[in-house]
Amino acid sequence: MKNKIPVADLNQRGRASIDFLGHMFHGTQKIREAASEYVVSEFGEGKDLPDDLDQRVKQVSEYASQLPATRVRRTVGEWHAQNHGLIAIDAFEELGEDFAKDLHQYDEGTSRLTHDDDYENPYYWQGVEFHRTSGGWDGHDYMGFIHGEIVHKKMVDVIYPGGIFKQRCEVAKLAPQDQYESILEMGTSTGHFTLGLALAYPDAKITGVDLSTRALEHALRVGNANNYSWDLYRRPAETTGFDDNSFDLVTSYILLHEMPVAAIKEIFAEAYRVTKPGGDMLMSDVVRYAEQNKLQVALADEDAIYGGEPYWRESASADLVALAQEVGFTNVRATNLGTGPYPHVVIGTKPS
Amino acid sequence: MSLDPKSFNNPGTPTLVEQDSAGLGQAVLTLTHELWVVIDRVNALEGVLKKHGMNVSEEIENYTPNDADKAQLDQRGKELVQRITDALAHSS
Numbered sequence A: 001m002k003n004k005i006p007v008a009d010l011n012q013r014g015r016a017s018i019d020f021l022g023h024m025f026h027g028t029q030k031i032r033e034a035a036s037e038y039v040v041s042e043f044g045e046g047k048d049l050p051d052d053l054d055q056r057v058k059q060v061s062e063y064a065s066q067l068p069a070t071r072v073r074r075t076v077g078e079w080h081a082q083n084h085g086l087i088a089i090d091a092f093e094e095l096g097e098d099f100a101k102d103l104h105q106y107d108e109g110t111s112r113l114t115h116d117d118d119y120e121n122p123y124y125w126q127g128v129e130f131h132r133t134s135g136g137w138d139g140h141d142y143m144g145f146i147h148g149e150i151v152h153k154k155m156v157d158v159i160y161p162g163g164i165f166k167q168r169c170e171v172a173k174l175a176p177q178d179q180y181e182s183i184l185e186m187g188t189s190t191g192h193f194t195l196g197l198a199l200a201y202p203d204a205k206i207t208g209v210d211l212s213t214r215a216l217e218h219a220l221r222v223g224n225a226n227n228y229s230w231d232l233y234r235r236p237a238e239t240t241g242f243d244d245n246s247f248d249l250v251t252s253y254i255l256l257h258e259m260p261v262a263a264i265k266e267i268f269a270e271a272y273r274v275t276k277p278g279g280d281m282l283m284s285d286v287v288r289y290a291e292q293n294k295l296q297v298a299l300a301d302e303d304a305i306y307g308g309e310p311y312w313r314e315s316a317s318a319d320l321v322a323l324a325q326e327v328g329f330t331n332v333r334a335t336n337l338g339t340g341p342y343p344h345v346v347i348g349t350k351p352s
Numbered sequence B: 001m002s003l004d005p006k007s008f009n010n011p012g013t014p015t016l017v018e019q020d021s022a023g024l025g026q027a028v029l030t031l032t033h034e035l036w037v038v039i040d041r042v043n044a045l046e047g048v049l050k051k052h053g054m055n056v057s058e059e060i061e062n063y064t065p066n067d068a069d070k071a072q073l074d075q076r077g078k079e080l081v082q083r084i085t086d087a088l089a090h091s092s
């Protein structure tokens, strides 16, 4: 895939710091395994653990705390949470002002970004540092580049080599029809899934909405650098402002776990409204708690609490199939890539 | 709704407890030892290069390890983390 956005050839400090995050991950594998075996050998699948999730997390967490490996695992996790964003920002700033200025050559081109400032950002988004991202999605003038090109392509890639873009490409291909003319992506961010959609449906006109100006600015540059005609809007997915029946596919990738269920319902209703009769929806997100055993849920929930995920619990507990049916989609089913439960993909159709 | 999502920004993760402080001391010293070996080595390297008339600081900024070098660095990085975290976990 061509992507002419300049690759960040990091300076020594930035490169070594990002490599170090990889070393932290690989170097603590045994500690993570020991911590996991400790709770599994005590609780098994967690059948006897409390149903109440607060109580269950507390019980598992307190038991796990007895093992030094658990406490060290958490220490390392907390260091990573506090430092990964700062390391990425430092690595970017080390590249110098000229590097940042050069990015603006991609501000103009075949894609468009419309800032729509007539609404307030929702309370569940404003000021929240999702994933413990330092400063949040708009936390730096070049946060889009920092997150899209440094965190995603360099840091995450060390942990899941080549994996996360490939997953997006494969999920894009799960939509029911071979081709689409017009696609709306909700939660476009820096355009990572958008690229997957563009590769899967080369003839489609792609429109994207997101709340983050900084992320969309980068998506715009990625679109322009690749000569794609993306139409991007800073607008909430709940109220996109598009006409009824405008798109033949409405889709999102890991947007929904960052909001309360009430917002998911509004977004599904909006997706239904703007989908053309006979068109499809495809929404992918994190693994459902219903697909995990009681111990796995307690562990995932604890990770979410300390991992900057205020809505993980309520979102992962939601039955997305039922929510999609409630707003009118038919033939709704859940699927995944066949390699594991992540990502959880829900597909449906608006009746003709 | 009572939940303030911003409270997740600084969640107060429980990490080490008092009984870990002995291990923590060991780990800090282990780290200091490792760091000193590296400082000494960089100093030696720059000294040797200077003796041969080479000023390398800019090249170091832009240096990209080749695949073999990278594999070796990854191994050493992983081992370093393992040594430090093992010291933390095993001596409490």
Ligand SMILES: C[S@@+](CC[C@H](N)C(=O)[O-])C[C@H]1O[C@@H](n2cnc3c(N)ncnc32)[C@H](O)[C@@H]1O
Residues within 6 Å of the ligand: A122, A125, A137, A168, A186, A187, A188, A189, A190, A191, A192, A193, A194, A209, A210, A211, A212, A215, A235, A236, A237, A238, A252, A253, A254, A255, A258, A259, A263
């Ligand atoms: C985890 S990112 C998803 C990234 C992207 N889809 C990908 O595949 O990498 C979630 C994005 O959703 C956006 N978002 C959250 N709530 C939103 C809403 N109500 N409307 C539009 N975008 C929203 C955030 O600003 C963020 O950029």
